[in-house]
Amino acid sequence: MFVQVIQGQVTDAEQAHAAMDRWMEELAPEASGWLGTTAGVTADGQFIALARFESADAARRNSESPGQDKWWHEFTSLLSGDATFHDTEDVVTDIQGDPDSAGFVQVMQGAGSDPEHARDVMGRHRDEWATFRPEILGSEVAMYDDGDYTMAMFFTTEAAAREGEQKEVPAELQADMDEMNSLAAGPPAFFDLKQPWLYSPR
Known part of the structure; x- marks a missing residue:
């Protein structure tokens, strides 16, 4: 299994949740090798997600898709700073x-x-x-x-x-x-x- 941990400070938790729901509706069906995601926002606005994939290759293919790139660009507009990433198998x-x-x-x-x-x-x-x-x-x-x-x-x-x-x-x-x-x-x-x-x- 491959996991990517993503973190950042969000400006609007409800909009971030809606964006994640939109990913599930529009992009998840095409995300080959995606196993699931655990995410949420803390009371002080810290977003954290653990995205699970079958392999690093599956995660890379997903990240390189045009739809994913567009979605991520839109999601980052909800962050007050840069996101951090940790990738591991x-x-x-x-x-x-x-x-x-x-x-x-x-x-x-x-x-x-x-x-x-x-x-x-x-x-x-x-x-x-x-x-x-x-x-x-x-x-x-x-x-x-x-x-x-x-x-x-x-x-x-x-x-x-x-x-x-x-x-x-x-x-x-x-x-x-x-x-x-x-x-x-x-x-x-x-x-x-x-x-x-x-x-x-x-």
Whole structure:
């Protein structure tokens, strides 16, 4: 899988949402290899999207299409500055339910000192985590630039996510969390998408 992370400050969240809906209607049917997009705008106007493709080649073909170029030019008129991009084929997914039904998505960005070790820790105790936090429908981690990452967590609702955060973590799972924290190069940044825009091929 290939993921492109796109970020920027938008001037109008509703217009940005309408533009994404228009992409889905007009361009998605021709986007060969596109697997889906998770996007949204935070309360302070930060737009973030994770676009998934079968491969880097599929993403490149899409970006080179005239329709995509025109759409992106129009979308950038809604940004107050330049957009930033992170492209990667180093992607880890953990699907426990239907992420497209999520009512709340939390995106985290940070950096780690040992991506391979982090990948190993993320692969542990998946069944136990699913039982402990049933409101988590899945996660998607895009890793790039020797340790940087963007992680999207899909929740049934924000209320359920906040309630789950308050639960006492079993010792086995707490050990996983402590190990992950030991690999972090500083605290992550959080982007709460309270009304996520979730797109998949029809």
